[in-house]
Amino acid sequence: xxxxxxxxxxxxxxxxxxxxxxxxxxxxxxxxxxxxxxxxxxxxxxxxxxxxxxxxxxxxxxxxxxxxxxxxxxxxxxxxxxxxxxxxxxxxxxxxxxxxxxxxxxxxxxxxxxxxxxxxxxxxxxxxxxxxxxxxxxxxxxxxxxxxxxxxxxxxxxxxxxxxxxxxxxxxxxxxxxxxxxxxxxxxxxxxxxxxxxxxxxxxxxxxxxxxxxxxxxxxxxxxxxxxxxxxxxxxxxxxxxxxxxxxxxxxxxxxxxxxxxxxxxxxxxxxxxxxxxxxxxxxxxxxxxxxxxxxxxxxxxxxxxxxxxxxxxxxxxxxxxxxxxxxxxxxxxxxxxxxxxxxxxxxxxxxxxxxxxxxxxxxxxxxxxxxxxxxxxxxxxxxxxxxxxxxxxxxxxxxxxxxxxxxxxxxxxxxxxxxxxxxxxxxxxxxxxxxxxxxxxxxxxxxx
Numbered sequence: 390x391x392x393x394x395x396x397x398x399x400x401x402x403x404x405x406x407x408x409x410x411x412x413x414x415x416x417x418x419x420x421x422x423x424x425x426x427x428x429x430x431x432x433x434x435x436x437x438x439x440x441x442x443x444x445x446x447x448x449x450x451x452x453x454x455x456x457x458x459x460x461x462x463x464x465x466x467x468x469x470x471x472x473x474x475x476x477x478x479x480x481x482x483x484x485x486x487x488x489x490x491x492x493x494x495x496x497x498x499x500x501x502x503x504x505x506x507x508x509x510x511x512x513x514x515x516x517x518x519x520x521x522x523x524x525x526x527x528x529x530x531x532x533x534x535x536x537x538x539x540x541x542x543x544x545x546x547x548x549x550x551x552x553x554x555x556x557x558x559x560x561x562x563x564x565x566x567x568x569x570x571x572x573x574x575x576x577x578x579x580x581x582x583x584x585x586x587x588x589x590x591x592x593x594x595x596x597x598x599x600x601x602x603x604x605x606x607x608x609x610x611x612x613x614x615x616x617x618x619x620x621x622x623x624x625x626x627x628x629x630x631x632x633x634x635x636x637x638x639x640x641x642x643x644x645x646x647x648x649x650x651x652x653x654x655x656x657x658x659x660x661x662x663x664x665x666x667x668x669x670x671x672x673x674x675x676x677x678x679x680x681x682x683x684x685x686x687x688x689x690x691x692x693x694x695x696x697x698x699x700x701x702x703x704x705x706x707x708x709x710x711x712x713x714x715x716x717x718x719x720x721x722x723x724x725x726x727x728x729x730x731x732x733x734x735x736x737x738x739x740x741x742x743x744x745x746x747x748x749x750x751x752x753x754x755x756x757x758x759x760x761x762x763x764x765x766x767x768x769x770x771x772x773x774x775x776x777x778x779x780x781x782x783x784x785x786x787x788x789x790x791x792x793x794x795x796x797x798x799x800x801x802x803x804x805x806x807x808x809x810x811x812x813x814x815x816x817x818x819x820x821x822x823x824x825x826x827x828x829x830x831x832x833x834x835x836x837x838x
Contacts, residue, residue, distance in 0.1 A: 422447070423447040423448050423449040424446065424447070424448045424449070424494050424495055424770075425448075425449055425451045425491075425492070425493045425494045425495070426439070426442065426448045426449065426450050426451065426493055426494070426495045426496075426497065427450070427451055427452040427453070427454070427478075427487055427488075427491060427493035427495070427496050427497070427517075428450070428452075428453050428454070428464070428496075428497045428499060429454045429455075429484045429487070429496060429497070429498050429499065429500055429504075429508050429512075430454070430455060430498060430499035430500030430501070430504070430522075431453050431454070431455040431457075431460050431461055431463075431464035431499070432455070432460060432499060432500075432619055432620075433619075433620065433753055434499050434522060434549075435464075435497065435498075435499020435500070435522075436464055436467065436499070437499075437751075437753075437754060437755070437759075437762070438497050438499055438520065438522070438549065438762060438766075439468070439497055439499075440467075440471065440751065441759060441762040441763045441765075441766055442495075442497065442520075442766045443471055443472070444745060444747075444763060445763050445766055445767050445770075446766070446767070446770055448495075449472070449474065449476070450468045450472060450478045451478055451479065451491045451493055452478050452479040452480070452481060452487045452490075452491040452493065453465055453468070453478050453479075453480055453481070453487075454480075454481040454482065454483070454484045454487045455482065456482050456600060456601035456602070456604040456605040457599065457600050457601075457605070457617070457619070458482070458599040458600070459599050459600075460619070461480050461482070462480070465477055465478055465480055479491055482601050482604055483604065484508050484511065484512075485511060488511055488512060488515040488517070489515070492515065492516070493512075493517050494517060494518065495517060495518050495519075495520065495773075496508075496512035496515075496517040496518070496519050496520070497519075497520045497521075498512070498519060498520065498521040498522060499522050500522075501605075501618070501623050501624075501629050501630065502522075502524055502526070502527050502629055502630035502631070502635065503527050503607065503608060503609040503628070503629045503630065504607055504608075505521055505522065505524075505525055505526055505527075505531075505535075506525070506526045506527075506531035506532070506534060506535055506836055507607070507608065507833065507836065508521075509521045509525070509535050509538070509546065510534060510535060510538045510836050513538045513539060513541075513542045513544050513546070514538070514542065516542070516544075517544065518544050518545040518546070518769075518773050519539075519544065519545070519546045519547070520546075520547045520548075520549065520766070520769055521535075521546060521547075521548055521549065521783075521786075522548075522549040523548055523549050523550050523639050523640065523643075523786060523789075523790065524630070524631060524635045524636070524639045524786075524789075524790040524793065524794075525548055525783065525786045525787055525790045526787070526790055526791070526794070527609075527629070527630060527631060527635075527794070527827060528794060528824075528825060528826055528827040529791045529794055529795065529808070529813075529825040529826075530813065530825050530826040530835070530836075530838065531826075531827075531835070531836060532786075532787035532790055532791050532794075533787070533810075533813055533838045534836035534837060534838050535783055535787065535836075536783050536784050536787050537838050538836075539783045539784075545769065545772045545773045545778070545779055546779075546782065546783035546786075547765065547768070547769035547772065547779040547780075547781050547782070547783075548781040548782070548783060548785070548786030549762075549765070549781070550639065550640060550643040550644075550781045550785075550786060550789065551758065551761040551762050551764075551765040551781070552640055552641075552643065552644040552647075552720070552761065553643070553644065553647050553765070553780045553781050554761045554762070554764035554765040554768055554780060554781075555720065555758075555760075555761040555764075556738075556739040556760055556761065556764070557722065557723055557736040557737060557738055557739060558644065558648075558718055558723060558736075560723075560736055561716060561718060561723040561725070561736045562647075562648050564734070565714075565716050565723075565725045565734065566648050566649070566709070566716065569713075570711075570713060570714055570725060570727070571709055571711030571712075571713055571714050571715070571716060572711040572712040572713030572714065572728075573711055573712050573713075574649060574686065574709050574710065574711045575685055575686055575687070575710065575711075575712070576686070576687055576689075576710040577645050577649075577686065577687070577688040577689065577707060577708065577709055577710065578689050578691075578707065578708040578710070579638060579641040579642060579645065579688065579689065579690045579691075579706070579707045579708075580641075580690065580691045580692065580698070580699065580703075580704075580705065580706060580707075581633060581637040581638070581641075581691075581692040581704070581705045582692070582693055582696070582697065582698035582699070582704045582705070583637070583694070583704060583705055584694050584695065585621070585633065585636075585637075585694060586625060586633065586666070586671055586673060586675050586694035587621040587622050587624065587625040587671060588625060588666055588668060588669035588670070588671040589669045589670065589671075590668075590669050590670055591615040591616045591670075592615060593613045593614060593615050594614060594615065594616065595614075596614045597617075600617065602614055605618065606830070607830070607833055608829040608830050608833035608835070609628050609629055609830060610628045610830060611830060612626065612628060615670070624636060624673075625670070625671040625672075625673055626670075626671070626672055626673065627672050627673055627797075630673075631793060631794055631797050632673030632674055632677075632797065633673060633674065633677070633692045633694065634659075634674070634677060634679065634690070634692070634793045634796055634797055635790070635793050635794065635797070637692065637705060638679070638690045638692070638793050638796070639789050639790055639793050641690070641705070641706065641707045642681065642688065642690065642789050642792060642793065643781075643785065643786070643789035644707055644718070645688060645707050645709070646785070646788070646789060647780075647785075648709065649686075649709070651683055651686075651688075652788065653788055653792070653808065653810055654681040654682055654683060654688070654792055655682045655683055655684065655807070656680075656682040656805050656806070656807050657679065657680070657681055657682070657792060657795045657796050657799055657805065657806050657807075657808070658679070658680045658682075658796075658799050658804070658805035658806070659677060659678065659679035659680070659796040659797065659799040659800040660677070660678055660800055660803075661674045661676050661677030661678060661800050662674050662675075662676065662677075662800070663675050663676075664676040665693075665694075665695040665696075666694070666695060674692075674797075674800065675693065675694045675695060676692070676693050676694075676695075677690075677691070677692050677796075677800060678690065678691045679793075679796040679799070679800075681792060681796070690796070700717075702717075702722075702724075703717050703718075703719050704719075705719060705720070706718060706719040707719075711728075712728065713727065713728050714726060714727040714728050714731070715728075720738065720757050720758060720761075721737075721738045721757055722735065722736060722737050722738060723735070723736040724736070738757045739760045740756055740757065740759075740760065741759065741760045741763075742756070745759070745763075765780070765781065768780045768781075791808070795808055795815075798821055798824050801824075802820065802821060802824075804818075806818065806821055813825065813838065
């Protein structure tokens with residue numbers, strides 16, 4: 390027998406969203422005074438995060454920051470159109486001036502990965518609570534410094550790993566994992582088979598006058614300018630992030646860790662490289678496997694940016710294998726299949742199109758992720774009000790991010806790694822320990838723990 394929840398969920402998305410809020414202990418609309426909010430990084434997901442926050446709480450967007458003047462002005466136009474008070478936010482190309490002059494209560498960080506650590510720590514020092522996109526850092530010591538800063542300044546930092554706030558995954562965790570229907574879980578598979586690795590050989594050209602390439606690059610190596618780096622181009626270079634491992638595995642590993650209550654892996658190993666598409670400038674792996682080892686549990690990641698998915702129903706997903714059943718999960722759905730007799734249970738994505746019709750008019754919105762981000766923002770606000778840790782606290786984001794970074798290091802060094810978060814070293818491996826901290830381009834200084 391199969392219990393198919395699709396019809397119920399599509400007809401009652403608002404009800405399930407409310408259930409998800411109750412699961413997280415949400416306190417609705419506790420603050421009526423608009424919160425002063427700033428956004429650093431006004432590209433695709435920065436704006437998306439800001440708009441989701443604006444949908445669920447009274448806010449005043451006081452300032453925006455981006456080194457691309459055209460993108461910045463366009464974002465300001467959209468904010469003015471959405472705000473009840475048609476006041477244009479102040480615009481900046483330097484986040485340090487934004488923090489000093491506008492003193493926001495909340496800072497959203499949607500900049501490329503190589504900027505997350507410096508901008509997050511500066512916002513905390515300025516007295517703001519922070520919502521920072523994943524992965525939180527490009528090296529392990531950056532992440533350690535971000536956790537330390539959040540604790541030192543006693544501020545809330547929510548990481549954009551919003552699978553923890555995805556309604557159908559909250560439901561699946563509660564009804565399947567927490568209820569014990571899986572039995573003992575001893576093996577996990579995670580994967581991404583999206584063809585998302587940008588590649589090509591665009592020519593070097595002059596930097597347009599409206600784009601501050603020096604500021605955009607910041608602490609990262611300064612590559613020859615070959616066009617605007619927005620919309621996936623920057624993600625294809627290890628100079629700015631950690632490839633598909635840092636972009637996509639971090640979501641699924643974080644979700645698995647949350648569902649199974651896992652901390653740091655005991656040992657991490659990985660193999661892979663550029664096996665298929667060597668034609669362009671991209672230097673991130675197009676093929677990679679990684680093993681995250683826990684006590685009597687192996688969590689295995691695989692990505693390929695070519696070919697077809699192993700399971701077409703779950704091209705970017707996780708699968709929890711227990712001795713009593715299997716749970717598959719993605720941003721779109723989840724399925725429980727019992728071992729032997731029992732009921733199959735299907736969970737479907739919530740969209741909330743009726744409740745938030747403006748979603749349908751927003752360019753490039755991920756409709757399936759919007760409800761999760763709204764719940765994530767509400768959880769963030771609840772943590773601020775109640776002085777508690779949010780569901781995606783910075784320390785949890787650090788563990789998930791750094792585990793992916795260590796996997797890339799293992800692939801490069803061709804050996805397993807054991808990270809010790811107490812000593813902040815890779816055990817018995819001085820060479821790997823040196824790689825926990827990337828070199829910064831001057832005059833930027835790497836954050837200290």
